[in-house]
Amino acid sequence: MKNIITGRAFVYGNNIDTDQIYPGRYLELVDPNEIKAHCLEGVDESFSKEVGFNDIVVAGTNFGCGSSREHAAIALISSDVGVVLADSFARIFFRNATNLALPLMICKGISKKVNAGDILEVHLKEGLIINKTTGEEVKGENISDFIFNILEQGGIKKLFK
Amino acid sequence: MHAIEKILAKKAGVERVRAGEIVNCSIDFVEINDLYLQTIYSFWEMGGKKVYDKDKIAFVFDHYSPAPTIKTAQIHKEMRAFAKEQGLTHHFDINKGVCHQVMPEAGLIYPGMIIVATDSHTTTHGAFGAFGTGVGATDMASILIRGKLWFRVPEIIKIEINGIPSENVYAKDVILYILGRVKADGAVYKAIEFCGDYVENLGVSERMTICNMAVEMGAKTAYMVPNQAVIDYINARTDKDYEILETDADYIYDEHLVFNVDGLRPQLAAPHSVDNNISVQEGFGVKIDQAYIGSCTGGRVEDIEAAWKVLKDKKVHPDVRLVIIPASDEVQLSIIEKGYMRDLINAGATFNAPRCGPCLGTHAGLIADDEVCITSTNRNFPGRMGSNKASIYLASPMTVATSALYGYITEPK
Known part of the structure; x- marks a missing residue:
């Protein structure tokens, strides 16, 4: 896990629920390569085609609310999303993402400070976001050593053994 | 503690x-x-x-x-x-x-x-x-x-x-x-x-x-x-x-x-968020295509009984599909014994075997583009019950049944 992640921003609103992140009609899929084709389809049908390595999802409050489906985290991870920035995250999504080593950073008001397509440089441990497009620096919550350790190990599966 | x-x-x-x-x-x-x-x-x-x-x-x-x-x-x-x-x-x-x-x-x-x-x-x-x-x-x-x-x-x-x-x-x-x-x-x-x-x-x-x-x-x-x-x-x-x-x-x-609920009247969550609360009166008149009674939120005997009270000896509106799914086999046996299932089938309801059903959009009654569903379930997120372009209203089983009777969102009488 790199501490600094640089990528393009995809910006969404509040309460992006797990049905928007990964619609229920695709829950029968178990292969991550198939799952990623439907990532964020409920809110942005072009996301899966446009997203690239280390790109960054930016959202408002309560990102990941709704179902406990781990597919939501798997979809973002297998799409190579580098980090998700949001005002707040729903509880089960937070656990699922952390368990699978997808970094999440809480950053109040971030969805209003970033435009779609901006290039962001995110410093995970420091909780710092630098908008390379506008030059603005935004302070988020730093990712704790406890969580960073899980991310660095590639998730709890490896830690468990 | x-x-x-x-x-x-x-x-x-x-x-x-x-x-x-x-x-x-x-x-x-x-x-x-x-x-x-x-x-x-x-x-x-x-x-x-x-x-x-x-x-x-x-x-x-x-x-x-x-x-x-x-x-x-x-x-x-x-x-x-x-x-x-x-x-x-x-x-x-x-x-x-x-x-x-x-x-x-x-x-x-x-x-x-x-x-x-x-x-x-x-x-x-x-x-x-x-x-x-x-x-x-x-x-x-x-x-x-x-x-x-x-x-x-x-x-x-x-x-x-x-x-x-x-x-x-x-x-x-x-x-x-x-x-x-x-x-x-x-x-x-x-x-x-x-x-x-x-x-x-x-x-x-x-x-x-x-x-x-x-x-x-x-x-x-x-x-x-x-x-x-x-x-x-x-x-x-x-x-x-x-x-x-x-x-x-x-x-x-x-x-x-x-919260003081004295005199509270029937409520809805309007599309596309669970907290988008309006009263049924405020939602009155919205034309519906499907009504669903079921799930862990609203598929128990009491829920189906509420629908039965509204629909016995009546007919579901011809433009509406009413889907009812008992939450369990025990619920289903009970509504059979009480005669609710027979009366609701006679009223035009479609029953499915106990399960989650269309609540989460996997099967058993999905909704198409631009359709409107009123449901006794728990989520009205975009695409939750089928098409992303459909609209979902959450309501009590009695409001769902009443709306199925008239063909548009209606407060129970």
Whole structure:
């Protein structure tokens, strides 16, 4: 896990629920390569085609609310999303993402400070976001050593053994 | 300490816990539904061989029951094989119903326990004085191996509900009204205790409906002090010794919200958010294509009885499809015995076998582009029940049935 992640921003609103992140009609899929084709389809049908390595999802409050489906985290991870920035995250999504080593950073008001397509440089441990497009620096919550350790190990599966 | 904290402390084997602390608790029962084959794969990946306790784990096939596709048939096949190979005592195959209904019916839920399931609506079991919470596949796999899970002890919001609502107003109306005020992120990472004279007088079914939707405010768990109706329900189903833990008088809540529901009229959540609350009067006249009564929120005997009261000796509007799915086999047998099922079929309803059904958009009554569905379920997110371009209104079963009768959203009379 790199501490600094640089990528393009995809910006969404509040309460992006797990049905928007990964619609229920695709829950029968178990292969991550198939799952990623439907990532964020409920809110942005072009996301899966446009997203690239280390790109960054930016959202408002309560990102990941709704179902406990781990597919939501798997979809973002297998799409190579580098980090998700949001005002707040729903509880089960937070656990699922952390368990699978997808970094999440809480950053109040971030969805209003970033435009779609901006290039962001995110410093995970420091909780710092630098908008390379506008030059603005935004302070988020730093990712704790406890969580960073899980991310660095590639998730709890490896830690468990 | 709060009763919720006492449950966590007891299961963590410590004297006291306080909000914000991380505790590692032993889990009394876990349930895995058929969206979560990944749990088994993660179990193997994490080095699992034998599950921690074959009496404390069950699969429930409800989201894909009976299997609508070859892929889901394969999911069931692999889960069934795992259950057999591990010798699991409890198993709920495609003939049983929705997990949050069949577990209490089977006597597996009781006050003071921790129940963890791969389903966000596990908060439902707060209705029985249990600590219920949802997790994903990886957390669940870790429980299957070790029988434990870490929790952050939550802050607790007290939601006190007093008063007597208008006639034809149910717990579903009350919780939609509260959701409109607390909002979808009002309790993220926190627990909610529901109390007040309105709650004390509710039966088991409506208490379950309220706790079920606590997760729609982001809550980790819900809690109600068991009343006599709950105690009678549990005692009829289990001979397990259980303890009802009481909250200390000096416990300080994170927030105390008081709602007076005197004279409250029937409520809706309008598209596309659970907290987009309006009254049924305000939604009056919206033309509907489908009406659905079912799920862990609104598919019990009392819910179908409410629909029956509206629709017996009448006909569903010709432009509306009314889909009804009993939440369990026990519910289905009961509505057959009472004659509700016959009368509702005569009224034009379509019944499906017990399961989650179209609630989560997998099968059994999906909706097309630009269609409108009114439903007794718990979520109206875009695309939840089918097309992203469809609209979903959440309502009580009685409002759903009344709207099905007239063809547009209508307040029960």
